[in-house]
Amino acid sequence: MFSFNSRTNLLERSELNYPLQDVTEPNLYRNIYSYEEIPKIAFNHRIVPIDMPDEIWITDTTFRDGQQSREPYKSEQIVHLYKLLNKLSGPQGVIRQSEFFLYTKKDLDAAVKCLELGYEFPEVTTWIRASKKDFEMVKSIGIKETGILVSCSDYHIFYKLNMSRRQAVDHYIAIVRQCIESGVKPRCHLEDITRADFYGFVVPFANELMKLALETGVPVKIRACDTMGYGVTFPGSVLPRSVQGIIHGLYHHAHVPHEMLEWHGHNDFYRAVINASYAWLYGASGVNCSLLGIGERTGNTPLEAMVVEYAQLRGTLNGMDTTVISEIADYFRKELKYDIPPMTPFVGENFNVTRAGIHADGILKNEEIYNIFDTDKLLKRPVKISVSNTSGLAGVAHWMNSFYSLSGDSALDKKHPAVEKVKSWVDEQYDGGRVTVISDYELAKVSERIMKEEGLIA
Numbered sequence: 001m002f003s004f005n006s007r008t009n010l011l012e013r014s015e016l017n018y019p020l021q022d023v024t025e026p027n028l029y030r031n032i033y034s035y036e037e038i039p040k041i042a043f044n045h046r047i048v049p050i051d052m053p054d055e056i057w058i059t060d061t062t063f064r065d066g067q068q069s070r071e072p073y074k075s076e077q078i079v080h081l082y083k084l085l086n087k088l089s090g091p092q093g094v095i096r097q098s099e100f101f102l103y104t105k106k107d108l109d110a111a112v113k114c115l116e117l118g119y120e121f122p123e124v125t126t127w128i129r130a131s132k133k134d135f136e137m138v139k140s141i142g143i144k145e146t147g148i149l150v151s152c153s154d155y156h157i158f159y160k161l162n163m164s165r166r167q168a169v170d171h172y173i174a175i176v177r178q179c180i181e182s183g184v185k186p187r188c189h190l191e192d193i194t195r196a197d198f199y200g201f202v203v204p205f206a207n208e209l210m211k212l213a214l215e216t217g218v219p220v221k222i223r224a225c226d227t228m229g230y231g232v233t234f235p236g237s238v239l240p241r242s243v244q245g246i247i248h249g250l251y252h253h254a255h256v257p258h259e260m261l262e263w264h265g266h267n268d269f270y271r272a273v274i275n276a277s278y279a280w281l282y283g284a285s286g287v288n289c290s291l292l293g294i295g296e297r298t299g300n301t302p303l304e305a306m307v308v309e310y311a312q313l314r315g316t317l318n319g320m321d322t323t324v325i326s327e328i329a330d331y332f333r334k335e336l337k338y339d340i341p342p343m344t345p346f347v348g349e350n351f352n353v354t355r356a357g358i359h360a361d362g363i364l365k366n367e368e369i370y371n372i373f374d375t376d377k378l379l380k381r382p383v384k385i386s387v388s389n390t391s392g393l394a395g396v397a398h399w400m401n402s403f404y405s406l407s408g409d410s411a412l413d414k415k416h417p418a419v420e421k422v423k424s425w426v427d428e429q430y431d432g433g434r435v436t437v438i439s440d441y442e443l444a445k446v447s448e449r450i451m452k453e454e455g456l457i458a
Contacts, residue, residue: 007051016253018207021200022166026154029195029240033230045236048248051283053258056314058306059288060085060098061264063110064127064147065300066290067101070338077336078110079117081291084328086119090319093121094310095303096286099147100126102137115142125187130175135182145185147223148175152202153192153240169205173212180218187221189264194230198239198249206254221260222250223288226275229268229298233278243275244282251283262286265301267293272301277309291328292340292347304328304346322378346379353384354395355437361394361414388437389430396423400447403440418454422447 003014032040062085063078073081082098089095100111114124127147128134138146150172151157157168172188179186188209196202206222213220224246231243239245247263250256263279263286265272276287293302304325311317329347332338342350352375354363362369367383376382385391385398393414400419401411412419425446426438451457 008049012252014252014255018199018203018253020165020169020204021197022164023154023197023200024164026158027197027200028154032238032241033195039230039241041232041234041241042238043234043236044238046245047235048244048282050281051248051251051258052281052313053283053285055259056280056285056287056310057094057096058303058310059096059262059286060122060290060303061288061295061300062098062290062303063107064099064101065264065295068296069299070294072104072106073110073336075106075110075113078107079113080331080335081328082110082114082119082122083117084324084331085122085291086117088307088321088324088328089121090317090321092319094307094318094320095122097125097145098122099288100124102126102128102134108141111143112141127189130179132178132182135179135184139183143184145187145221146179147187147189148172148179149191150175150188150205151191152205153195154197154201155195156192157201165201169201169208172205173208176209176212176220177216180212180216180220185218185221187223187262189223189225191225192227193224193246194226194228194240196240198246199253202246203249203254206250206256210255219257219260221262222254222256223262223264223286224250224279224284226263226265229266229271231265231271231275233271233274243278247279247282247284258283259285262288264288266296267298267300272299273305273309276301276306277313280309280313292332292338292344294338308346323380326379326381350386352381353386355386355388355390361392363394363398386437387426387443389426389434391426393419393423396426399443403444403447404451418447418450418456421450421454425450 001014002011005012032042062081067073085095085098101107102111111124124143125145126138126143128138130148157163157165161168176186176188193202209220230241232241233243247261250261261284263276263284265275279287287301287306289303289306290300291303293299307320307322325346329340333340340347342348345351352371354370359370363383371383385395387395387399397412397414397419406412
């Protein structure tokens with residue numbers, strides 16, 4: 001069957017039959033996933049087209065997946081972070097939803113307090129056990145959508161659930177139907193999709209979910225979960241690892257609308273951000289993230305990274321306030337005592353700090369040479385120079401100008417006598433065997449003494 005696609009202005013084949021393959025033995029893709037070896041990346045050279053949705057957005061799992069790998073948040077901490085997410089999201093609601101656990105009194109109280117704030121964005125959603133009691137609890141506190149775990153790889157179906165594929169589909173459909181009958185919109189988390197039989201299970205199961213949505217008139221969201229971080233984005237890579245193949249297939253073969261498609265990735269192979277970006281590019285409206293990427297094992301896709309990816313792909317922040325990213329990072333450091341690795345992009349203490357003298361010389365002439373964007377304007381993080389044995393005269397000059405807010409005619413050139421004297425003191429420190437970076441406190445003490453000697457300050 002062919003139908004006209006108004007987005008591509010082409011006649012396209014729209015009806016392909018992928019029946020459920022109810023195999024007797026699990027398909028574990030041992031040619032790719034030999035447990036004794038590093039997983040393999042294979043290619044079939046099949047290329048699918050970019051298909052960016054009209055709208056894309058971010059969803060948050062800080063209070064669900066983000067709580068599975070760290071000390072649980074206190075109720076007031078959840079509420080504070082939720083307020084910061086709202087502020088970061090902006091009036092257009094680019095951060096569309098935030099996902100909560102409800103299993104403890106603390107988490108339930110936090111969800112209720114966040115609902116009481118009355119924010120449109122991010123919408124409070126949940127992740128629950130698939131039971132009628134939990135569905136009724138979700139509805140009773142005013143939450144409209146919940147996540148339901150529907151594992152889709154044979155690793156889970158055969159070994160965790162001890163079911164056949166047919167039994168799993170029937171079980172899942174019954175649960176989703178029960179959720180809809182309870183008056184709550186279901187979000188189906190297709191766990192471990194990058195090890196699942198895509199055409200033998202994922203597509204026919206997703207087709208069943210779309211038929212249920214059509215029958216009941218209630219939209220059913222699909223979250224494609226790269227639970228182990230196996231997804232790859234190489235052109236022509238084979239399923240089940242191909243991110244673009246998964247998203248393209250769910251849209252074109254299972255007829256899942258763009259706005260009902262969401263990607264949830266993990267960072268086990270350093271691919272969380274690029275995989276999420278490709279999910280957007282190839283047809284998923286939503287990407288699911290957590291603040292600072294905190295989550296199970298190596299973590300989730302960092303939410304702040306996808307804020308920046310959104311701006312790069314769309315050419316606009318669409319109302320998002322990126323300075324809040326620095327507020328969030330400060331809150332994690334000071335209130336939650338969370339140790340952010342200093343080199344972490346956008347939030348690490350050293351992400352826009354340079355120590356190399358040749359870089360410092362470039363920054364002294366024009367900071368655009370070695371700074372990724374106006375980090376002062378967008379993140380309230382002015383570019384910094386950290387003085388060490390490699391900083392050179394330019395590094396010292398930049399540090400002094402920045403620390404003492406010297407600009408224009410009052411700015412110190414790297415050949416100024418005061419700069420040369422401070423640099424000589426720095427050299428003496430390292431010639432004497434020092435190996436650590438010099439602190440701002442130490443440098444300020446020496447600089448003020450020398451600047452007084454030079455008549456620069458009283």
